[in-house]
Amino acid sequence: QVQLQESGPGLVRPSETLSLTCSVSGDSITSSSYYWGWFRQAPGKEPEWLAYMYNSGKINFNPSLRSRTTISVDTAKNQFSLNLFSVTAADTAVYFCARAPRYSGAWERSFDIWGQGTTVAVS
């Protein structure tokens, strides 16, 4: 059974870079059958999509955050990571990684497996 686990620093200072890692077990992040994504949820707000990757390197970003976001992959560790640059208090949130099934390149379903989330405070 696939499981996702986020890890991160907990606290980041304004203007610094937030680095988060999603460790995947029970499936390979190199599988062409899935998309792997990042979301965040500020206190009391709806979730917000940040980015997703597939085929171990193809990436789509939320346009509103594209200039501050990168994603990297460590296939040996079966992990993928998110970097968010120049953070401000508005980036304080719970950050989730998630998986979505991929069917012949189409989005038939949305993200169905989520990690438990990691809380990040910018202060």
Place this chain on the structure above:
Amino acid sequence: DIQMTQSPSTLSASVGDRVTITCRASQNIYNWLAWYQQKPGKAPKVLIYKASNLESGVPSRFSGSGSGTEFSLTISSLQPDDSATYYCQQYNAYSFAFGQGTKLEIK
């Protein structure tokens, strides 16, 4: 940008009630819509995908309908465990926008 608007924002109902949450998209999203349930301190859990398809393992009292810009999630007979916040989400290759959520409370 696609905007998703849910109503109501809060809902209070009794066990056994039939409840409906609606979601409106700012443009035609065909049937590319999911519904999620989220409990405090937990990740969202998908209930419905492609507007009306029940996710595996989700109780059959949950159902979804709609297409284009108008969608709804119905719980046919409310159970105590259904107390949660519910979100609609549109999805395509370039956008995954959530509604603002509906907090469902059990009386």
